[in-house]
Amino acid sequence: MVSEYKPDFPEDADFEKLIDKYGEELGVLQREAHELDIPIIIVFEGWYDVFIGEVINRQLLPLDSRGFDFHFTDAPTSEENKIPFIFRFSQKIPPKGKIAVFDRSWYMRGLIEHLLNDSDIFGCSNLSKKSNIEAIFTEPANKEIINSPKFERMIKTFNDFEKTLSDNGTYIIKIYLGARKETREESHKIWKKIMPYNIDKRSTEKIYKKDIHVIKEVIEKTNTEYAPWNLYFVDKNIDEVTAGTMQIITQQIKKAIFDVKSKRALEENSVCALPKQNLIKTEGPLDLVDLSKSYTKKEYKEKLKKYQKKLAFLHYSLYLNKKPMVLVFEGWDAAGKGSSIKRIVQAMNPRYYRVIPTGSPTDVDQKYHYLWRFLDGIPPCGKTSIYDRSWYGRVMVERIENFCAEDEWKRAYDEINHFEKVMTNDGVIVIKFWMHISKEKQYERFVARSLNPLKQWKLTDEDWRNREKWDDYYAAVNEMIEKTSMKDAPWVIVEANDKYYARIKVLKTIVERIEEELGSKMEEMDFPVIGD
Structure with a gap:
């Protein structure tokens, strides 16, 4: 079960100061991860009406631009569409010592392209009017979709891809920015003032209610030990959201650095000589x-x-x-x-x-x-x-x-x-x-x-x-x-x-x-x- 991440902020927190503090810390951690040759992937998923772009931008500002790559995942180009789906993202994995930040990733693209291929049956269940975390994770999912062979292949592809990266030393930080109904309604009002058009039709309540069951299932089935989800519900205060997501990222990069240092210390204290191969020629x-x-x-x-x-x-x-x-x-x-x-x-x-x-x-x-x-x-x-x-x-x-x-x-x-x-x-x-x-x-x-x-x-x-x-x-x-x-x-x-x-x-x-x-x-x- 994926639980909601709740930052340990004091009631009277000054979020602007917290953002400055976490920003300085991120810069230090980025340099340390670079020196230790740790590749890091940060994935942001969520609804388009939760100011996800602004939140990501605030995470990037404290970082050295030479040490990270930003990838906005939109519809595939004609060339990308000609190669196997997950290889589009495999080509963008970071080298040792670098950070790759994904604004949407294999998750949203996999879902959208799955939707387009099965639009007649996708998301035909409705979500109750409850908008809290318990409702999202207890509603019965759309069995017709989530039990389909294609859906299962998609989930296995995601998990295999992330495990391969994790086993070879890449640290994966996944953040899903959720939004309760009142937050979505408020952000819609703000977007209408800024943009004279609907920036994304999938942000409507109708589509949200249809898709949330499948999204819930995806999050549950891809919440692994090597790449866990951080489910963060967005409030109306964008500074609070920024500080909260910064806290998630700093904590997990610290853990990555600690894990790497501990592993290397153990290796240095062990016998360094590689064992000699003693292969036995058996019948095959x-x-x-x-x-x-x-x-x-x-x-x-x-x-x-x-x-x-x-x-x-x-x-x-x-x-x-x-x-x-x-x-x-x-x-x-x-x-x-x-x-x-x-x-x-x-x-x-x-x-x-x-x-x-x-x-x-x-x-x-x-x-x-x-x-x-x-x-x-x-x-x-x-x-x-x-x-x-x-x-x-x-x-x-x-x-x-x-x-x-x-x-x-x-x-x-x-x-x-x-x-x-x-x-x-x-x-x-x-x-x-x-x-x-x-x-x-x-x-x-x-x-x-x-x-x-x-x-x-x-x-x-x-x-x-x-x-x-x-x-x-x-x-x-x-x-x-x-x-x-x-x-x-x-x-x-x-x-x-x-x-x-x-x-x-x-x-x-x-x-x-x-x-x-x-x-x-x-x-x-x-x-x-x-x-x-």
């Missing part, structure tokens, strides 16, 4: 692969022409149907990821695809959650992104080489599943390939590369070092496939000892998946493709 998906599969050169050429022609047609169909696709390529060094990608893009129009090679994170990347650097590559409607290496580095190379803590890579399985679920829930086709070869075949290809002047650049000292940890990587890959292969985003293990067989399996898998997704029976067109 990789052990079931038949690496003897192959095609003759003649078979390969015939099948290559067939599937590239189909892919050319289907890739254009994806564009026409505004269906995005993500292809993820992981695998052993020298397993043929690059050559398989080459045969894919030979059949595609470069206007509608993008190949994204993934290297080590930059200094800027390391200031954000590790998934942040992959957001820019998520394709808009009708486009395709091909990742040559991906976010799975967290549970492979970063795990094996101790580039991240054990708790970080262990929780990454769920974070990755949430990340991909966001995509598939929004209609993105996700196909993940693990290019699998034997240890002996890898050595054979390494030697061949070292002897070929045109391919020597592909072989690095790091490739040889990784080979020494083959068994560790083998066990990690088995675990990765088992924990992150989902129905809508499955892993496809490609038998890649024979390069011909591998390329055809990749092409065939993509073609069949697109056909399944589109369910299209359009007559094929004669698309020209570049042969092998």
Whole structure:
């Protein structure tokens, strides 16, 4: 149960002095959080007739403008509307040491866009004339809406998003500014004097009564230990509201600073050495692969022409149907990821695809959650992104080489599943390939590369070092496939000892998946493709 936040102000409080006091304190806390590399998100939600903009502005004035970003969440732009909903906000998360302030957020936009899609059945219950906190949190909610699968997916998306941020050190402060009936009526009078038009139709009593049940349910279901709500009812005195919300923010930033200092003190007193990986090679998906599969050169050429022609047609169909696709390529060094990608893009129009090679994170990347650097590559409607290496580095190379803590890579399985679920829930086709070869075949290809002047650049000292940890990587890959292969985003293990067989399996898998997704029976067109 979410309870109302009531500031501990004396009866004769001088709110102007309190605002100055909290303002000075906020400035000090901002600098301390910056020095400790603490990212902070402050979310303001509430009705448009509670002076929310003025309240937020008063919070920002004491802050150093270099240390915060302000985001007003309005209707999505045409470009934002082409990517999965929550990724609009993922792109705006603050780096370490910075504050992001949201005037409305994923909550209001999620509700509004949900309303627009289900306007015929949304909010059909009425709220009683009671306007106190007990009435709002005891009225029966609109079951038709809040029990719908779409509503539940929305709530899970919000909670997964916030938990991922919280687990990786971001502190989230959520404030909902509520308004009792008399306050709303008074603010309406003030707004009518200032504005000659109705600034927001959702501020009417009629809409308020319809929506309050669903809002109540959203607040209850997203009031989590890692991101709790602060429910603050606005009075007519804007100075009091400002001081009250400032008190909430200062208290929670103090708590964030205390938590970080305590955690670091414990870490300094513990053993600093990272534990050595002792992975046991147990049987898993990789052990079931038949690496003897192959095609003759003649078979390969015939099948290559067939599937590239189909892919050319289907890739254009994806564009026409505004269906995005993500292809993820992981695998052993020298397993043929690059050559398989080459045969894919030979059949595609470069206007509608993008190949994204993934290297080590930059200094800027390391200031954000590790998934942040992959957001820019998520394709808009009708486009395709091909990742040559991906976010799975967290549970492979970063795990094996101790580039991240054990708790970080262990929780990454769920974070990755949430990340991909966001995509598939929004209609993105996700196909993940693990290019699998034997240890002996890898050595054979390494030697061949070292002897070929045109391919020597592909072989690095790091490739040889990784080979020494083959068994560790083998066990990690088995675990990765088992924990992150989902129905809508499955892993496809490609038998890649024979390069011909591998390329055809990749092409065939993509073609069949697109056909399944589109369910299209359009007559094929004669698309020209570049042969092998």
